[in-house]
Amino acid sequence: YPRRHTLETQLSKFNLTEIEDILGSYTKVLFVRDPFQRLISTFMQAMGSSPSFSSFVQDVLDSGQHNASVAWKPLISLCHPCFIQYDYVVMFGFLRQELGHLLQRAGLPIDSLLPEFTDTQVRWTYSWLSEQMFRELSLQQKKQLSHFYRWDLAAFPFSSSFLSD
DSSP: OTTTOOTTOOGGGSOHHHHHHHHHTSOOEEEEOOHHHHHHHHHHHTTTSSSSHHHHHHHHHHHTTTTOOTTTSOHHHHHOTTTSOOSEEEETTOHHHHHHHHHHHTTOOHHHHOOOOOHHHHHHHHHHHHHHHHHHSOHHHHHHHHHHTHHHHHHSOOTTOTTOO
């Protein structure tokens, strides 16, 4: 659809048949991250806008899913994995392993294209940080967050997520 497809064209501007044809012509890759880790990352990037992680989480919960920022909106509502058949789902924390596989499948040289990842250190750091931040939340906030992200937790294997329980 080069006549109508520009960098600014959104998929929603096409009809269903065109969308299916367009999506069928691409390799679709979805990068996913534990929703609780996304919250922590957003909080850390916006330090100063909320006095504490707990108050930041309360702001997120108060905003609701319909008014949620893209930074913390559930992935299900952003990427529609139930409607779009992704060719690859890449989990944060396993980037080197999964991107290497993806590049190999695409027939590209692995070593020259992949940056150096420290997945083990990243996973350990986020595990420790998640534990500290989770302790700061009230039981009600924990339950509300689990409910807020219930579809993400059901759709993706975030087995070690603090929100899974």
